[in-house]
Structure formats: structure tokens, C-alpha cells
Amino acid sequence: MDIRNIFKNNKKWAQEQLNKNPNFFTSLSEHQHPNYLWIGCSDSRVQTSQIMNLPPGEVFVHRNIANIVALTDFNCLAAIEYAVDVLKVEHIIVCGHYGCGGVKAAMDSNTPGGVEAAIASNAAGYVGNWLSNIIDIIKFNEDKLKNLNEEERYNKVCELNVLEQVKHVSDTTIVQNAWKKNANLTIHGWIYSLDDGILHDLRIDKNTI
Ligand SMILES: [Zn+2]
Numbered sequence: 079m080d081i082r083n084i085f086k087n088n089k090k091w092a093q094e095q096l097n098k099n100p101n102f103f104t105s106l107s108e109h110q111h112p113n114y115l116w117i118g119c120s121d122s123r124v125q126t127s128q129i130m131n132l133p134p135g136e137v138f139v140h141r142n143i144a145n146i147v148a149l150t151d152f153n154c155l156a157a158i159e160y161a162v163d164v165l166k167v168e169h170i171i172v173c174g175h176y177g178c179g180g181v182k183a184a185m186d187s188n189t190p191g192g193v194e195a196a197i198a199s200n201a202a203g204y205v206g207n208w209l210s211n212i213i214d215i216i217k218f219n220e221d222k223l224k225n226l227n228e229e230e231r232y233n234k235v236c237e238l239n240v241l242e243q244v245k246h247v248s249d250t251t252i253v254q255n256a257w258k259k260n261a262n263l264t265i266h267g268w269i270y271s272l273d274d275g276i277l278h279d280l281r282i283d284k285n286t287i
Contacts, residue, residue, distance in 0.1 A: 106135050111165070112136055119175055121179065129275065144208075147243040169264050176232075177236075184235075215235065
């Protein structure tokens with residue numbers, strides 16, 4: 079897509095919304111009351127509102143490479159805090175996706191002299207350092223992964239990454255405090271399939287984590 083077409087497309091889109099509902103933008107600009115916080119991957123193929131078929135205003139979004147919730151990441155924690163304390167969302171969805179490039183890069187680098195050596199020598203860059211979060215998950219779950227073929231292993235690490243990030247969300251003081259106050263707040267772990275556009279609930283609950 080040529081960048082010069084983006085403004086033209088935007089005007090066309092805005093007009094289409096007005097044709098459907100003349101108050102579309104005036105009602106949206108007054109407030110937002112999303113009931114969902116979506117923590118997903120930055121991958122351009124995983125478009126949050128589109129895949130849930132939700133209009134603007136329904137979902138508060140935080141995305142980063144490989145949908146990681148790092149307890150040292152102020153950006154992600156601020157999004158969770160705002161969503162829980164101010165917007166009062168009732169659902170936090172951590173959604174990974176099969177075929178995640180971030181997960182694959184972490185798996186490929188989980189070899190002697192791989193990203194760990196690169197991080198130690200300060201050569202991994204920001205992405206390499208960021209993905210070290212996933213390398214720990216691979217190491218910790220080696221028992222569950224060792225008998226799988228390459229494709230199954232890739233899919234499983236994508237799922238385990240979601241599980242781990244759901245744990246991290248649940249462990250935040252933000253969520254813990256909300257639960258202490260009996261807030262109606264549920265954390266979900268989902269995974270999206272690029273192959274067919276279908277979302278799957280990994281059915282993560284308190285017993286799983
Ligand atoms: Zn991804």
C-alpha cells in the first residue's frame with residue numbers, strides 16, 4: 079500500500095461510518111467504556127478489533143512483540159492499571175498466535191551461543207533482550223516439549239507463552255488488589271490461528287496457573 083493512499087482511504091472509511099450512523103464519531107468522542115483489555119502480539123496479521131468483529135470503543139489494546147507481560151515493563155503495567163482501575167474492564171485477554179515470529183526467534187536462538195551469548199556480549203539488540211522472556215519459558219518446560227515434533231513444539235511454545243503471561247497478569251498488584259476488592263475481573267488466555275482466522279480459548283483458570 080502506497081502511503082499516499084492512506085489519507086484517501088481514511089476519508090472513505092470515515093464517510094462509510096457516517097453513512098451507517100451519523101452519530102458514530104460524536105458518540106465515540108465523548109467517552110470510552112471498553113469492557114475488554116486485549117494484550118496481544120504486534121504482528122500486523124493479528125488485528126484486534128477486526129478478528130473479534132468489534133467496533134471502535136469496545137476494546138482497550140496493548141500490543142508488543144510476542145504478547146509478553148514483563149513485570150519490569152511500565153508500558154504494559156500502565157495499560158493494565160488504567161484498564162482495571164479507571165476503565166473497570168471485566169476481562170483481560172492475553173492472546174497469542176500460532177506462527178508467532180517472536181516465539182520462533184526465541185526458539186531458534188535457544189541454543190548454545192545463541193541469544194544468551196548475544197545478550198551477555200550486549201549484541202542481541204532490544205528485540206533479543208525482549209525475547210529472553212520466552213527463552214526462560216522454553217527452558218522451564220523442556221519436559222513437556224522434548225517428545226514433540228518441530229511443528230508441535232512451535233505451537234506448544236506459543237501456547238505456553240500465553241499461559242505464562244496470564245500468570246504474570248494475575249500476579250500484578252493491580253489485579254491482586256482488584257480481586258481483593260471483589261472486582262468482577264477475569265483473565266483469559268487465548269490463541270489465534272493465522273491459518274483460518276479462528277480464536278481458541280486455552281481455558282486457563284486458577285487451577286491451570
Ligand atoms: Zn507474534
